Amino acid sequence: MATVTALRRLACCALLLAGPAAGQDLLGHGGPVGALAVQDGAALSGAFDTRSILWDMHSGAAQLVQRFHEGNVTAVAFLPDNRLATGGQDGRIAVWQVEAREPLFATPHGVAPVAALSLAPGGAALAAGFRDGRIALLDLDGFTLTDVQAHQGRLTGLGYLPDARLVSAGEDLRLAVHDGGLQLVARADLPDLPNALTISEGRVAVVFAEGALRLYSPEGALLPERFLTDRPLIAVAAHRGTVAAAAIDGTVWLLEGADLAQRVMVSAGQGPVWSLALDDRALLTGGGDGTIRRWSIATGERLGRADTPAPDDYDDGSRGAEVWRACAVCHSLDPGDNNRAGPTLHAIFGRPIGTEPGYDYSQALRDLDIIWSPRTVAELFEHGPEAYTPGSRMPEQRLPDPRDRAALVEFLERQAH
């Protein structure tokens, strides 16, 4: 017994040492993560589960879950003045004030899904590329829209050069360069189907279905190219002299931006890697498994893993506490603490749904008529939020094992009052 306690204490301290600085997976989406962006210690993700999530990268906690688009959230971007943008399969572009549950502005339903978003240097406009080959320019002050037909067939990538010219690539095997008013100023032929593009230190990095990564000058001249794999490359991101590219089988390369020399290769192990983002320290990979993993830019080492819990004062060593870790990403148990994406679950039993003061619920939740009890909370995760509380912003998740549901509600009975 003494040994077990001692071991547990050791395990606890090891976790403390590993601490938040070591990072961990960002767990919370209920489907593949197709869009990612990072900025100043925050990450923004969009997923097939129709949600976008704003994450605090330091703690791994979700600060905000937004649900607006019908279908996948296909593109995300950080904007100036504490704003965010999301683009969806529904062809809509939404601009959000951080913290708000409803968009500040949204375009009407479109005929084609949004393929990519890119913020103009200076931050005055947001460009969106669509699956039907169009590019739309959204003025972020007055929310006026201009659009042009840039490609025949799908547009697959879009990015602003530092001089405010806009580059796009499409299924028509063309690289197109536009001026600030979307006038075409240069065009180059591509040798294969481009799947995505990004801008790396003033040059255009394009990944291709044949497994090649190519750099182009802003005028469309081919610079270094590298054949990384015989599988399709599907995502690319760049940050300060590093380029990352991902293949459909989940392999990710970190390369020197200058000559595309390979620095490290990572097997992300989460199905296809649909999205990538980079900052000074970490590479983020958004996978088919709904998690966002973090890797060291320098070594390719995994930064934390799924079983590293968010620091939580409520870990009583029980199975219920283990199950709770998945909830702690979004819920606190402290009275009045609504600083995570979901409401605090302090004193949850006996509370009518949607009534925690100070938390801004979705209308869907407010309109429901449920009293939370050990039985109803267990039912919520037996059937999943989508079926039990239709329209909820909480991402889809289930606890198929009745023992886990029982352990969770027992834990909440002990800790949530």
Ligand code: HEC
């Ligand atoms: C990725 C974030 C996220 C995760 C993970 C998550 N939730 Fe939620 N949860 C939310 C959000 C957001 C809401 C509010 C939904 C709304 O307003 O539509 C919510 C609402 C709830 C509610 C209703 C609360 C009320 O006041 O009516 C309960 C109960 C709940 N969650 C329990 C859990 C439990 C238990 C877990 C873990 C098994 C969990 N949640 C995991 C985000 C999350």
